[in-house]
Amino acid sequence: MSADDELLAHEVEAHQFTEPLKLAKQPNLARRLVARASNKVWFRVGWTCPHLKAVLESAETEMLLKGEIADHLDIYQLQGGAPQSAGTHSLPGAADLGQTSDAQIDTLRRNGGDFQRRTPAQGFILHAHGFAQGCTCGSPGLLAQKRQWNNRQNGLVSHGPIEGRWPTKNWKTAVAERRKVIVALKDELVKAISDEVIKRVGAAVWSADVIPNTFSGNPKNVNVPASYALGVLGKNTQNIAGQVWKTDDIVGNEYDPASPNKGLAASTGITLLLRARREILDAIASLKGPQA
Numbered sequence: 001m002s003a004d005d006e007l008l009a010h011e012v013e014a015h016q017f018t019e020p021l022k023l024a025k026q027p028n029l030a031r032r033l034v035a036r037a038s039n040k041v042w043f044r045v046g047w048t049c050p051h052l053k054a055v056l057e058s059a060e061t062e063m064l065l066k067g068e069i070a071d072h073l074d075i076y077q078l079q080g081g082a083p084q085s086a087g088t089h090s091l092p093g094a095a096d097l098g099q100t101s102d103a104q105i106d107t108l109r110r111n112g113g114d115f116q117r118r119t120p121a122q123g124f125i126l127h128a129h130g131f132a133q134g135c136t137c138g139s140p141g142l143l144a145q146k147r148q149w150n151n152r153q154n155g156l157v158s159h160g161p162i163e164g165r166w167p168t169k170n171w172k173t174a175v176a177e178r179r180k181v182i183v184a185l186k187d188e189l190v191k192a193i194s195d196e197v198i199k200r201v202g203a204a205v206w207s208a209d210v211i212p213n214t215f216s217g218n219p220k221n222v223n224v225p226a227s228y229a230l231g232v233l234g235k236n237t238q239n240i241a242g243q244v245w246k247t248d249d250i251v252g253n254e255y256d257p258a259s260p261n262k263g264l265a266a267s268t269g270i271t272l273l274l275r276a277r278r279e280i281l282d283a284i285a286s287l288k289g290p291q292a
Contacts, residue, residue, distance in 0.1 A: 008157045011088060012123040020074035020098055021045035039137060040092045046078040049092040049137035051171050052113075056095065058175045058182070059111040063099070065185040068107060074098030076127055087141030088129075094142050097128045102164065104128070109165045112174030114149045116162060129155075134170035 026032065026042045035047065043053045056073060063069040077089055077096040088094050099108070100117050105128055108115040115130030131138065131146060138146070145155035150167075154160045168174065 008123070014089070015077075015096060015118060015124050015127065015129070017076040017096070017125050017127060020076055040079070043075075043078065045075050046080065047092050048078040048095065049132070049135060051132040051135040051137065052093060052095055054175050055108070055111050055113040055132045055171050058178050059108045059113055061182055062107050062111065062178060062185065063104060065182065065189055066103075066107065068101070068104050069099065087139040088145060089139075089142070091137065091139040091142070093135060093138030094129065094131050097130075100126055100128050106165055109168045110174065111178050112169055112171030114146070114168055116154060116164075122156060132171035133168045133174070134172070 022045065024045050027035070032042060035041065039049055040047050041050045041053055043056065048056075060069070060073050063073075064071075074097060075095065076098060078094070079089055079092045089096075095115075096118075097108075097115065099105070105115050105117065108128070108130065112133045113130050114133050115128045118124035118127055118129050120126060131142060133149075135146075136143070148155045148159065149162065152162050152166055154162055169177070
């Protein structure tokens with residue numbers, strides 16, 4: 001077995017996943033400060049470099065807006081993992097994801113992520129492996145893969161061609177450019193949802209024979225007047241845009257299961273928007289009447 005063949009065998013062995021990693025509580029402040037000094041940051045399930053984190057957050061937000069994912073990226077590995085990882089994940093800078101469709105990989109690449117499928121035909125369980133374009137973080141094994149990418153090679157011992165979008169832009173340039181696209185996509189989504197809810201609210205409320213009180217905390221009021229229901233639903237509809245924008249900035253603190261409302265990720269605004277739509281439409285569906 002040649003050195004290249006041995007490298008691939010170890011890499012394949014290290015990428016046999018069973019399920020995405022679960023959200024984990026970020027390390028304490030002292031550990032994060034020490035890690036930051038070595039250009040390492042915590043991202044939901046483990047350590048990575050700040051450049052790849054920015055790429056993943058941006059791509060995730062765009063995927064949510066396009067309907068390419070329902071909730072979040074499926075992360076199988078960041079730094080570390082199996083000791084047989086052939087060095088590609090031993091330092092921060094690489095990620096393995098469950099998003100493998102052509103559209104998802106293209107979105108990752110548009111956001112500065114050099115991701116490509118690793119397939120069963122190559123010996124892997126299907127996943128996308130990649131890193132941030134222009135980022136110099138990573139182990140010698142990963143840096144070798146980055147050099148191959150820039151030569152339009154797939155990072156495997158076959159040195160096969162990269163399929164799909166190539167070349168990709170530097171991660172910083174790409175994230176800045178996609179931010180403008182994301183803003184436009186959010187505006188479109190907010191308007192579409194607001195229009196949909198407004199259209200359905202009026203018809204549902206005025207057609208209802210009985211409007212159950214799902215709008216106030218007064219248990220004595222079993223039902224509410226149509227005017228009151230319209231007022232509450234209208235206010236909720238107007239607040240949709242506020243819900244999506246208020247938490248949309250990329251923040252330094254990541255998700256903490258012990259404090260789920262602190263340190264929301266960049267995509268949380270979009271998730272709140274979609275949740276608001278579901279809640280309002282569920283309230284409309286609870287109305288009882290011939291057309292409700």
